[in-house]
Amino acid sequence: MSDARPPRESATVLLLRDGAAGLEVFMVRRHLASDFVGGAYVFPGGAVDPEDESPELVCRLGADDAASWGERLRLAPARAAAHVVAALRETFEEAGVLLARTSAGTRVSTGGDDRARWEDLRASLLAGRLSWQALVAAEGLTFTTEQVAYFAHWITPLGTPKRFSTRFFLAEAPPDQEPLADNREVEAGVWLRPEEALEARRTGRMTVILPTARSLEALLPCRTAAEAMAQARGRRVEPILPRIVMRDGEPVALLPGDPGYDEAAEAPLPAFDPSRM
Numbered sequence: 001m002s003d004a005r006p007p008r009e010s011a012t013v014l015l016l017r018d019g020a021a022g023l024e025v026f027m028v029r030r031h032l033a034s035d036f037v038g039g040a041y042v043f044p045g046g047a048v049d050p051e052d053e054s055p056e057l058v059c060r061l062g063a064d065d066a067a068s069w070g071e072r073l074r075l076a077p078a079r080a081a082a083h084v085v086a087a088l089r090e091t092f093e094e095a096g097v098l099l100a101r102t103s104a105g106t107r108v109s110t111g112g113d114d115r116a117r118w119e120d121l122r123a124s125l126l127a128g129r130l131s132w133q134a135l136v137a138a139e140g141l142t143f144t145t146e147q148v149a150y151f152a153h154w155i156t157p158l159g160t161p162k163r164f165s166t167r168f169f170l171a172e173a174p175p176d177q178e179p180l181a182d183n184r185e186v187e188a189g190v191w192l193r194p195e196e197a198l199e200a201r202r203t204g205r206m207t208v209i210l211p212t213a214r215s216l217e218a219l220l221p222c223r224t225a226a227e228a229m230a231q232a233r234g235r236r237v238e239p240i241l242p243r244i245v246m247r248d249g250e251p252v253a254l255l256p257g258d259p260g261y262d263e264a265a266e267a268p269l270p271a272f273d274p275s276r277m
């Protein structure tokens with residue numbers, strides 16, 4: 001039985017683009033050696049760091065200030081803003097995409113003549129030679145949060161060795177920035193249509209955990225990135241805490257509203273591998 005320690009706050013981003021055959025989302029594979037869902041295909045993301053809540057970063061959220069994010073995430077404004085800052089930081093760290101404007105008001109481009117410089121800055125950030133706050137300040141950046149929408153909130157069930165309370169965001173990928181996995185925590189970055197990723201999960205060609213799969217399912221009705229963003233902005237996000245029960249020796253995830261969900265709160269907590277959700 002696992003203890004009931006609180007989950008760690010984290011943020012993840014579904015980068016979207018309009019592909020030739022429809023809406024696509026950028027996914028990365030966690031390294032097999034990762035101590036949490038190693039080998040699974042996920043969206044870029046990670047834990048909210050204390051630095052993400054610094055006033056120097058929160059004030060760079062652009063038109064969507066901390067108060068407005070607080071209303072959407074139903075958190076204290078500074079804490080909500082920290083989740084958005086973390087989402088943008090992780091998008092740059094793990095995917096190399098920077099959703100920001102320069103001090104001159106132009107959108108950042110990490111390609112073309114500036115590619116080498118941004119690759120060096122990203123490498124310094126990943127190696128710990130440069131902090132996120134220092135990078136943002138030195139470049140005079142303001143985050144383009146109008147490209148970001150709050151999408152979902154999943155809490156890792158009890159019974160897992162690591163637990164997270166993860167806010168999911170959608171973001172439109174800038175056309176002049178090509179995502180590239182960092183090859184540290186994640187690898188094998190790939191653009192996929194949601195139905196492609198779900199079919200790969202069904203046939204066992206990709207490991208895709210439940211929150212990721214449900215997020216992909218929510219995108220199925222959307223034909224374009226703009227349509228997905230509009231849908232997300234119009235929805236009320238409720239936290240989802242799966243509860244795990246063992247059936248025939250296999251862990252089964254129950255979601256709010258499923259038969260047996262309420263009763264599962266009283267059941268002993270089975271230890272299980274979250275990649276089997």
